[in-house]
Amino acid sequence: MWTDVVRMHPFGGHAACMRRADGDKRTTHRPLRCHDRAVLLTITASANEALPDATDLGHLLHKHPGRAQSFGVASGTAHVVYPEAVAARCTAALVLEVDPVALVRGRPGSGRRRSAPGGDGTLAQYVNDRPYAAGSLLAVALGQVFRTALAGRCDLRPDAAASPLALEITVPVVPCRGGADLAERLFGPLGWTVEARPLPLDEEFPEWGDSRYVTLRLTGNVRLAEALNHLYVLLPVLDDAKHYWIAADEVDKLVRAGAGWLATHPERGLVTRRYLRRRHAFVRTALQQLAIERLAEADDTDVDDLDNAVPVEEVAPADEVPEAEPAAPPLAKQRIAAVVDALRTAGATSVLDLGCGEGALLAALLAERSFTRVVGADVSFRALQVAARRLRLDRMPERTRDRLELVQTALTYRDARLAGFDAAVLMEVVEHVDPPRLPALEAAVFGAARPRTVVVTTPNVEWNVRYGLEPGHLRHRDHRFEWTRAQFREWADGVAQRHGYAVTVAGVGQDDEELGRPTQLGVFAR
Amino acid sequence: MSVEKVLETPRVALVVLVGASGSGKSTFAARCFAPTQVLSSDHYRGVVADDENDQTASNDAFEALHHVVGIRLRRGLLTVVDATNVQEHARASLVKLAREHDVLPVAVVLDVPVSECVRRNESRPDRDFGAHVVKRHAAALRRSLPRLQREGFRIVHVLRGADEVAAARVRFTRMLNDHRELAGPFDVVGDVHGCRGELETLLTTLGYALRRDDEGRAVGATPPPGRTAVFVGDLVDRGPDTPGVLRLVMGMVAAGEALCVPGNHENKLIRALRGRNVKVSHGLAESLDQLGRESPEFRAEAEAFMDGLVSHLVLDEGRLVVSHAGLKEAYHGRASGRVRSFALYGDTTGETDEYGLPVRYPWAQEYRGRAVVLYGHTPTATPEWVNNTLCLDTGCVFGGALTALRYPEREIVSVPAEREWYAPVRPLDADREGTAGGFALPSPASHGGDAGSGRPGSLLMAEQSVRAAAPGRGGSSPHREGLELTDVLPDGPVRVLETAHHGRVSVRAENAAAALEVMSRFAIDPRPLLYLPPTMAPCATSTLPDVLEHPAEAFAAYADEGVLDVVCEEKHMGSRAVVLLARTPDVARRRFGLGEVPDGGPDGAAPGAVWTRTGRAFLDDDLTAALVDRLRAAADAAGLWTAVAGGDADADWVLLDCEVMPWSAKAVELLRRQYAAVGAAGRAALPATLDVLGSVAARGIDVGELVARTQARSTDVDAFTAAYRRYCWPTEGLSGLRVAPFQVLAAGLADETAAPPARAFHTRDHLWHLGIADTLVAADPGLVTPTRRLVVRTDDDASVTTGVAWWEDLTGAGGEGMVVKPVANLVRGPKGLVQPGVKVRGREYLRIIYGPEYTEPANLERLRRRSLGHKRSLALREYALGLEALERTARGEPLWRVHECVFAVLACESEPVDPRL
Helix, strand or coil, X not given: CHHHHHHHCCCCCHHHHHHHHHCCCCCCCCCCCCCCEEEEEEEEEECCCCCCCHHHHHHHHCCCCCCCEEEEECCEEEEEEEEEECCCXXXXXXXXXXXXXXXXXXXXXXXXCCCCCXXXXXXXXXXXXXXXXXXXXXXXXXXXXXXXXXXXXXXXXXXXXXXXXXXXXXXXXXXXXXCXXXXXXXXXXXXXXXXXXXXXXXXXXXXXXXXXXXXXXXXXEEEHHHHHHHHHXXXXXXXXXXXXXXXHHHXXXXXXCCCCCCCCCCCHHHHXXXXXXXXXXXXXXXXXXXXXXXXXXXXXXXXXXXXCCXXXXXXXXXXXXXXXXXXXXHHXXXXXXXXXXXXXXXXXXXXXXXXXXXXXXXXXXXXXXXXXXXXEEECXXXXXXXXXXXXXXXXXCXXXXXXXXXXXXXXXXXXXXXCCCCEEEEECCHHHCCHHHHHHHHHHXXXXXXXXXEEEEEEEHHHHHHHCCXXXXXXXXXXXXXXXXXXXXXXXXXXXXXXXXXXXXXEECCCECCCECCEEEEEEEC | CCCCCEEEEECCXXXXXXXXXXXXXXXXXXXXXXXXXXXXXXXXXXXHHCCCCCHHHHHHHHHHHHHHHHHHHHCCCCEXXXXXXXXXXXXXXXXXXXXXXXXXXXXXXXXXXXXXXXXXXXXXXXXXXXXXXXXXXXXXXXXXXXXXXXXXCCEEEEEEHHHHHHHCEEEEECCCCEECCCCCCEEEECCCCCCHHHHHHHHHHCCCEEEECCCCCEEEEECCCCCEEEECCCCCCCCCCHHHHHHHHHHHHHCCCEEECCCHHHHHHHHHHCCCCCCCCCCHHHHHHHHHCCCHXXXXXXXXXXXXXXXXXXXXXXXXXXXXXXXXXXXXXXXXXXXXXXXXXXXXXXXECCCCCEEECCHHHHCCCCCEEEECCCCCCCCCEECCEEECCCEHHHCCEEEEEEECCCEEEEEECCCCCCCCCCCHHHHHHHCHHHCCCCHHHCCCCCCCCCCCCCHHHHHHHHHHHCCCCCCECHHHHCCEHHHCCCCCCEEEEEECCCEEEEEEHHHHHXXXXXXXXXXXXXXXXCCCCCCCEECCCCCCCCCCCCHHHHHHHHHHCCCCEEEEEEECCCEEEEEEEECCHHHHHHHHCCCECCCCCECCCCCEEEECCCCEECCXXXXXXXXXXXXXXXXXXXXXXXXXXXXXXXXXXXXXXXXXECHHHHHHHHHHHHXXXXXXXXXXXXXXXXXXXHHHHHCCCCCHHHHHHHHHHHHHHHHHXXXXXXXXXXXXXXXXXXXXXXXXXXXECCCCCCCCCEEECCCCCHHHHHHHHHHHHHHCCCCECCCCEEEEECCCHHHHHHXXXXXXXXXXXXXXXXXXXXXXXXXXXXXXXXCCCEEEECCCCHHHHHCCCCCCHHHHHHHCCCCCHXXXXXXXXXXXXXXXXXXXXXXXXXXXHHHHHHHHHHHHHCCCCCCCC
């Protein structure tokens, strides 16, 4: 019986568990905080051959079924309670009371945080789903509270620990980015029967559709340690939280927990990718970026819709991007080659890359010694940061470094620093400008900066059918328009005529008799 | 015995002392100039080498010295260089520096006998060089003396002997162009080109009384009391009576009735009169012919007059600059060959256009000076203000008009040409296309390009000739001005803006960088974007149980500031929107460039705009057009244009501060991503947890506290869900959309003439504003929603109690809360600008802000420690910047002056302040 076991327990009660879970050797029972909120997970074992008495689940978890036990964890307080504990069936529930203030404090890059009430974070940090939804925080709590069980150790019931048990796991709210069937794809191959029911956002507003949460129920014959490891790794993968709620070393621990089953998992690519993304998870730390975040918030907008000059996915340094990442599409390479070729033909030695983004063209320009002065300009502070990192500015040989300059500018303002260059490139830039603002760009580039040569590339919208895009759908979310060949020609001719340039228009990429080429290229010369 | 010698030097000059070591330069400089004006090479040797006599440090010392000289000259400060300067190369670099900054180089030579210099050096222990050095200096000096003028020194003073040096005195003289003491008022007249008849008519129109000689020729004109005429040059050539114009203007100048600057035509005419070999073209032949019929005396007099003209004039304490072809700010009050050349010919690029005329650089577009620059030179159909500059040449001799500007009234007065006296090389309208406003680059160099270019017979040609025929309708030209990056980004860690109501406001570089990204990538065109709403602080934190914000705090705070009458306005839970309405599409295009396309003609865009707190379009194009049309119709029906009119004329456009509802119309993505998601997660997780805990308790295990907490949480999440639901309802097109205007920000005319081109209304009381809003509600109650209000007397307990009850009713019924504002609107208190309003948000609404469970007593206690200082300061700074933008708009200031304020509001919005406030 369990009561005997308690006496025999090597750690003698829950205070010891507290200490181990806490990690910082404090044995004080953390006071419960009234501002904490609850995340829930239940594990139910039904008696089987390996576990004749289901209440032995308490031994396997190293948590007494006759008590309510509480543990301080990084994000708040975890409680382990047993709503059911009879020989046939035993359910352990992990209730995590999240302290939202701890979340705000724990945000990486928030070293400047002042006193608690100061609150210079973003609103999303104060009103968020973490207190209710079982994502990475629950995984981390699970790892802390059930550390021994995760490792599969149980000196009292070693057979039960080593054997598959009839388990049922329920999590009422799991954030699941990518749809309910992702839960099936992730847990199914591991021997679980998966039931994932999406939660509606708001019954009163059915037009808003389902939320990103599912109610998850897993049943299967699985070793307890494996089951815990599955949850430990896959809950955060399902969550794929955009915000960075946990410390980087926790991510590494989660990855290690995949040992033994992740390598053969059919979705290991997705799991790895989401993890690596988390490890390099983009966190806006620079003052400028935090400032943009606040502007987005002031306007009830998602910051990723504003600070989107370079894709978030691609911020990992090039050498750390896993091979699974798709290579740059060949069209982008062809485009760069065509632009460089046009600059070479024009005999340009000083070149402006206007809207340089993460610097793909800059790298190609630096590779050619004939370009003795290269300026990458972008309005996005983050793009310039990414470009600097991708180009390894800090490790660049001095002679190359001397040829390159990165500047923040905006093409809707005239910028005297952009005058005096042989050539300027607007590679896939104009389509990111609202049409009413194009004349301002025109004035800044062709009127004020006025280089001898201007190379412009932009998508050919006619080609979009070849990409399987519906009419009216553009290639990128931030594209304000995409032009047909005739529209580009009209704009280019107008610009050339108004500013005294001659323009030749060509294309880049595969030629289609009817649709032309996917990229349009205009070379303006004066 | 030596006579005291007076050395004249212009107030802004580079004074180069020339003398051997020991000649007494430093003593002289210390006696005649302020210490900060004197830069000595010895001192700079010390600065760079810690040793004033370390000759190996000389190159570095001079580099540092020249750098500082450059900065001082750029800032227009008299600067004295105390070095031997006996070598030509040493002086050459200083002359070059002076020229680069367009100030006059002045040489002061101290020619003291070698023996005296040697004796002085010997008495100084730190000077260990021998007599041979001094002798070498003296020899070089002697060789230099005759060459100084040729080297470029415009003034050379030579002091011979120690006594003369000791007795010399410096007198500062005014630059010839410096007439700051003349404050006007002025009547500045554009290019006359021999059109005497039109000039006489114009002067008469301006109220001048012509004086005539025995032969009936006009020889002067008595101005209206206190006024002075100013001619921008090009009095001569092409026209029918160059001598007559000269006679009149010479008479006026001689009588002190007029000032005059020379034009390029005077310059060329002088050379022709002096027999120089000049190409007789551009109407010079007419002048020579006409002058040939005058007496030799008159010709000589005219030549002397024209020769004596100073290339530009700085008037009215530097607030007005007049030159023939304009002048960039760096050249104001300066003197050099290139300043004169700019003043006479403009900023030429060296290229010529298709008509063979010189292409001019668009200096006015880039002009950022505070001084008004009035000029002529480039014929233009209609005078248009470009960044505080105005070209007054309306091509009289080509059949256009002769134009004057009344300064400081900024009123344009114009008389049509009697006929076309001279055929233009290129049509006047082509000037509009290419060179209007003083620039010859094709005008798409400015926003939106220009309309009707080079299409004879087009509608715009007709419109322009109408405009040319009805001059006097000036107006700023925001679409020509464009913006520079330096108008918004700081060149150091901060940018400082002067505001009328809150002094200097700083914007940090990182905030400007963030604002630049949002402004340039997402905001609407800066021309209509006259304003961004400031943030608003909440009232002080209440100490009452169960609430964080309470009206009593707001009333008490205003009472403290001496504001007794406040108005409580219902706070609509929607999204802030600024609405610009133009009366007609033509107004929208002309005044704001809305719907303008590069090749001319309308593009069908809405005659108005609706934007968010960060300047983004609130709605897509179609919905914007629909909303603008509905609101314009309401404005018409409500008589809004008359209600906000400044003078006799109805307003052509109006700017309204509004709230647009429902919140979900704009923020649906945010609601789905965040608020509804939190509610959905909470409403699923908490009941499930309660279920589990119920079973646990049933087993006799004590989880009572946890159950109670979870139960409370569950209630809170339901309340949270109820709170956001109140601000959501479906919309389809305009149906379901509600607009609540609550303040008229500004209104104005399409054309900016002498009368104020626009008005701001922040000194009109809020009841007036709400009254205007009510008329719009009455006109379109289906779209426009009223703002409920209550006036409260902050020193009257009963009134305060009523106010509190009103808020309780409002928020009890699910309202967001209210805003308390001084009835009088803009108020200054003993501590400066008073908060223009404070918000008092309802208890339930705040769940959306502070989280579902903020009302838990322990949470409330923590939240009461919130700090409001930064938010309040931010609210005042943004408010002052917004008012500044409106007031600058009202004064018709250039686009960049308005935009820098609007941009600064956006930058301030990105400051790190608790977002829950």
